[in-house]
Amino acid sequence: MVVLETAGAMLEASRRWRVEGRSIGLVPTMGALHAGHLSLVELARGENDIVVVSIFVNPIQFGPGEDFERYPRDVARDTGMLARAEVDAIYEPPVEVMYRHDSTTRVHVGAVAEPLEGEKRPGHFEGVATVVTKLFAAVEPDRAYFGQKDAQQVAVVKRLTCDLDLGVDVRVGPIVREPDGLALSSRNVYLDAAERKAALALSTALREAATVYASGERDPDRLQAVLEARLRTEPLVKVDYAEVVDPATFRKPGTLAVLAARVGKTRLIDNHDLTEPFPG
Numbered sequence: 001m002v003v004l005e006t007a008g009a010m011l012e013a014s015r016r017w018r019v020e021g022r023s024i025g026l027v028p029t030m031g032a033l034h035a036g037h038l039s040l041v042e043l044a045r046g047e048n049d050i051v052v053v054s055i056f057v058n059p060i061q062f063g064p065g066e067d068f069e070r071y072p073r074d075v076a077r078d079t080g081m082l083a084r085a086e087v088d089a090i091y092e093p094p095v096e097v098m099y100r101h102d103s104t105t106r107v108h109v110g111a112v113a114e115p116l117e118g119e120k121r122p123g124h125f126e127g128v129a130t131v132v133t134k135l136f137a138a139v140e141p142d143r144a145y146f147g148q149k150d151a152q153q154v155a156v157v158k159r160l161t162c163d164l165d166l167g168v169d170v171r172v173g174p175i176v177r178e179p180d181g182l183a184l185s186s187r188n189v190y191l192d193a194a195e196r197k198a199a200l201a202l203s204t205a206l207r208e209a210a211t212v213y214a215s216g217e218r219d220p221d222r223l224q225a226v227l228e229a230r231l232r233t234e235p236l237v238k239v240d241y242a243e244v245v246d247p248a249t250f251r252k253p254g255t256l257a258v259l260a261a262r263v264g265k266t267r268l269i270d271n272h273d274l275t276e277p278f279p280g
């Protein structure tokens with residue numbers, strides 16, 4: 001496994017692999033790796049000759065007052081996990097390499113990036129789209145792997161890739177959950193014991209909405225009410241949004257239940273396709 005820190009070094013390696021006839025899969029991450037990330041690595045390993053994992057905590061997708069400075073970082077742990085997973089390369093550029101001091105260009109995707117997370121976190125998806133564009137340019141992957149937990153991010157990246165003809169197959173791995181249903185997230189480490197218990201309201205809300213949908217309910221407002229009712233039973237949970245939207249446009253109507261909430265000081269997101277039984 002090699003660790004590469006500049007776009008030039010990454011591109012040189014990628015083009016060498018390409019000359020050798022090898023396919024390349026990219027798993028973009030911000031580090032603080034967990035089993036969800038490793039499931040994407042496993043998926044990439046099964047579909048490509050070479051697997052590259054990027055580790056970059058992207059400052060321009062964090063807004064004022066968000067957790068950029070305290071976002072969990074443990075490079076040694078992450079590197080060990082990826083070595084054991086037999087990753088071929090880690091692309092780990094420093095901030096000053098990814099964004100030169102005079103960098104001003106940002107990638108604006110448009111409609112799918114505007115509601116929900118786009119409204120709650122202005123500028124977030126411009127940051128995501130910009131860094132993904134730069135990662136794709138440096139790695140030149142055949143396929144890139146994203147987790148379903150960040151469902152709107154997936155929709156934004158798919159739109160970006162299609163609109164700019166980037167030629168990358170965007171692959172989506174399922175949400176990985178704890179045995180009690182909580183979706184894995186790097187931010188779960190922020191939760192204390194009481195907050196960890198309260199956070200189960202998110203997956204419980206999705207499970208209940210899926211049950212109601214399976215019974216025949218199709219009205220998105222009524223399904224939304226089911227989500228909100230469950231979340232509001234937990235005093236430590238403050239709802240940002242809970243809606244049922246189209247997974248491609250993130251507008252109503254649709255079948256994807258998406259929600260975001262603060263549990264204590266920690267903001268968590270989760271989602272579930274209501275046409276499918278909730279796992280577990």
